[in-house]
Amino acid sequence: MSDTTGLFHRETYAAQMAEQLLNPGPLDESTRSGVFLSGIRRVGKTTFLRQDLIPALETRGALVIYVDLWVDRTKNPSALVHEAVRNTLRQLQTPGSGLLQRFKGLNLGAAGFSFGFQLDDVGQPGGATLAQAFEELVNTAHINVVLIVDEVQQTLGTEEGFALLHALKAARDAVNARPGMPGRLLFIGTGSHKSLLADMTSRRAQPFAGAHLVSYLVLDREFVQWQLQRIAATPGVVLPSLDTAWQGFQTMGHRPEELLKALRQLQQAHGTDPDTALRIICATLADAAADVELKAVEEFGELGKAVFERIATGPEDGATGLFGVDALAAYADRTSSVVETSQVQNIVDKMVSANLILRPTHGKYTVADPFVRKVWRDKLAQLAQLAQLAQPPKADLT
Known part of the structure; x- marks a missing residue:
């Protein structure tokens, strides 16, 4: 379905997901623990969230807080989430704000309302925790709150990110497990790395173990037909x-x-x-x-390619042993020079900063984007086929 802005809307898909979140049936109750939506990059996940799912949730009376962890990679995920929460609470405090107008007719008055804590101190030492902030918000506004964290796997591999996930779990439990609360706190995490999201929802050590993992439904034939019809009017x-x-x-x-x-x-x-x-x-x-x-990988030179290849050809949930004796010997053979552990660590740190690889747990590394991993592995397979074709035929000794 389209509109005057030329956007392809997926209203049925969004409505179905919104209903499962806000009014879950017996088979959908796991959504209360959180929903993790996986799908590779650039297939329309973020557009769907912004243009379809968020409006569907808001139409059903929910307050939505959206955070994109790729919007500013110089900031750690914890800072981005806390900033988004503080900004939303600040709008609720501001008389006549657009957010208050959106909830006109509900329990959010046009004059706004005050909180029993300082907004600037939320998440800071001595300030209100996310659990306290969300609990007071739901209890005061009498609404469901949905927190959407886009590219949630960016929280992995750092102490700040892991602490953030624990803080969000504590907030979810503080709201949803308290009897008589007039609303719920619902969490949606999206990511381009299905294996990492699967770990986040299945491993007991992860704060959101038990959450619901679903695959994003990519755009289908109907979208292609819409696109052709849209441009057909051009002479x-x-x-x-x-x-x-x-x-x-x-x-x-x-x-x-x-x-x-x-x-x-x-x-x-x-x-x-x-x-x-x-x-x-x-x-x-x-x-x-x-x-x-x-090309982004090749810019790290021969050693960088060797390290990346070891990660890309390893298990999908992460490769280990990048700094072992065997690995260093393989790097040395590849680069025709002695390779020190410090050199590999420097390359790995730079690749993590460039978002080429992720460190889901200590000593384990995986390619950040599954598409890049597939491309790299396909390239290796093509090179292997070419090498095999280039081999001279075996002599017939019969």
């Missing part, structure tokens, strides 16, 4: 068949931006069958996207 536009466009969309990983880019390039393919041209364009764009991702 002289060249269009492929729906079947070919849908196949190309899948080739490019269900990424809406790539589909639009492919359709724009198709307009330059004069004199060529549109379906044939689009197949070539989509395959080329998919390869180009892979090359961009690989």
